[in-house]
Amino acid sequence: MSRIGKNPVAVPSGVTVEIAGRQLTAKGKLGELSLVLNDNVEARVEDGSVSVKPVDDSKQARMMWGTTRNLVRNMVTGVSQGYTRTLEINGVGYRAAVQGKNLQLQLGFSHDVIYPIPEGITIKCERPTLVAVSGNDKQRVGQVAAEIRAFRPPEPYKGKGIKYDDETILRKEGKKK
Known part of the structure; x- marks a missing residue:
């Protein structure tokens, strides 16, 4: 079970995160980055944070859970601070x-x-x-x-x-x- 994946990614002010289908897009003062989400995880934007959850309990889904969460965090940090x-x-x-x-x-x-x-x-x-x-x-x-x-x-x-x-x-x- 992923311990990193459980933590939601806080979205700072000035950054907007949008999810359209399997595409997650982060926009900030330093530009725009996008990520195609893996089929084994789903992401939600709620209360100024992004949370990532596995779709099922398969090994692949659990592996991609923490990885996807950190990719989202890197995108949010990149468009806000660089x-x-x-x-x-x-x-x-x-x-x-x-x-x-x-x-x-x-x-x-x-x-x-x-x-x-x-x-x-x-x-x-x-x-x-x-x-x-x-x-x-x-x-x-x-x-x-x-x-x-x-x-x-x-x-x-x-x-x-x-x-x-x-x-x-x-x-x-x-x-x-």
Whole structure:
């Protein structure tokens, strides 16, 4: 039995949640997100909150219960506050800059890495070694941050590369004499 699925999702002021058939839509100051509900769960909007219930007692319905509840919570939080993932760049000569609709990364390769910024995502570089990826869809923000990190993941000897700001790199000792 899902313990997370039992809790209703509170809808803050300024956010409207509507259900039309199997489509759940959340609108807020940061945009609009929609989710197609699984056939094994049903959702209701009541008293300023969204509650999710399984249709029957099957294993699949119980699995999707908590998952759907968290997807709805992520949508409501995304359209009201948004999500931000921060990346740090470590290394001599490594830097990033936003140029138009592209993110230009200098990561020690013979060429600059050009990453086109997707729709609905904003990327800011306050410092040349700090990249902030933000948007209203939690999954897309995480995916874009992972794609940027994949260009030069941090290595364990000197810690050079792109890492998340809350990530700790397990350092290895170099070779001994």
